Amino acid sequence: MKKLLLIASALLLTTSVYAQTATSSSEKLENLKDRLASAATQLRQSQKRAIFGTVKVTSVSTITVATKTSDMKIELMDTISVFQMIKGKRTTLTTDQVTKGDTVVVFGDYDTNLDILKAQMIFIQGSIPERLSGTITETSKKDYTITLSTPGEQSYIVDFETMTKNFSFTRDKGVKKAGFSQLIVGDTVHVLETPEPKIANRVSAIRILDIGNLTGATPTSTATPTAKPTVKPTSTPAG
C-alpha cells in the first residue's frame, strides 16, 4: 500500500511539475514569437530596395518612376544624392536635373504601409550594352566581321572593332586573350554589344567570349539577304 501511495504521489508531482514547465516554456515561446513578429514587421515596413525604370512625372518633393511592372512614387529625401556617368566620369547632380524620360535606378527605404520609396540615391543610368550569343556561321577577314546565328534562328553581323576585346575559353586553360583569327566557324560566342543605329541585325562588339565548338558540327553559312534589283516585266508588242 505504501508503495502504491508513493507511486501515486510521484505521478501527481511529476504531472504538476511538467504542467508548470510546459506553461513557462510556452510563455517564453510566445514571447519570442511576438518579438520576432515585431522585428519582421519593422523590417517589412522599411527595407532597403532599388528600382529601375523611366521617370514619368517630376515635382519638387516626389518623382514617379515607371518600372517594368508598375508606376512607383518616390519621395525625395533631404539627404538625397544624384549621380550620373558623364564622359566616363561619375558626376554629382541635383534632383532638379532629374528629368522626365531619364532611365534611373533609385536606391532607398521602401515603406510597405505607404507603398512609397524614400529615395536616398538616384543614379541616372546611361544606355546599357546588350548581349548576344550564338554560333559563328561566317567570318570575314576582309571586313572584320563575324556572322552569328542565335538559338532563335536569327542572323546578326557583328563588327569587330579596334577596341573590341576578344577572349577564348578552353577547359584546360580557362579564359585567355585571343585575336580575330581565332574566331572559327562553328564556335559558340557570347558578345557584349551595342546595336548599330539604322542597320537592322548589325551590332558593334565591345567584348567577345569564344567558348569553342561545343557540338563538333560545322554549320553551313546562311545567306544574308541582299537587295536585288527587281526586273519589271516589259510588255511585248503583239504582232
Add this chain to the structure above:
Amino acid sequence: MNKDAILATLIGFGIGLLITGLLLVGPNITKSLPKIKLPTTASTTTPTPTPSQFTVTIESPLAEAIENSTDVLVSGVTSPGSTVVIAGSVDDTAVVAQADGKYAGKVTLTEGKNDIIVTSYQQTKQASQTVTVYYTPESL
C-alpha cells in the same frame, strides 16, 4: 461522507492504480507479446526514370539584391561537366561545372542595374537564366 463519494474516490483511485500499473509493467508486456506480421503488398510496377531536363539555376546573388562591391560571386547548379558562361554588364567568365553540378565564377558590376546571364552548355543542349542585381558604392 456519503457512500457515493466514497465509491467515486475508490473508482478514481482504482483507475489511477491501473494507469500507473500499465505505465510500469506495460513496456515489459509488449515485449513478451508475439510479433504480428502484417501482409506486405508486393508492388509489381517498377518506377521508370524520367529524363531529367537540362537546366541551370542561380543560387547567388539573390534577385534584386543591392551589392556594395564591384565584384560579385555568381554560383548555382547545372548538369555536371557543363560549360557555364557567366555574363555580366562589364565582363564575363566561363567555368566547368563540378561533378556535383555546382559552378561559381566572379563578374564585375557597374553602378546601377546589372543583368547577370548564366548560360550552361552540354553538347547540343543549352539552358539559360538571368538575375538582376544593383550596385552602388554609396552606403545606404
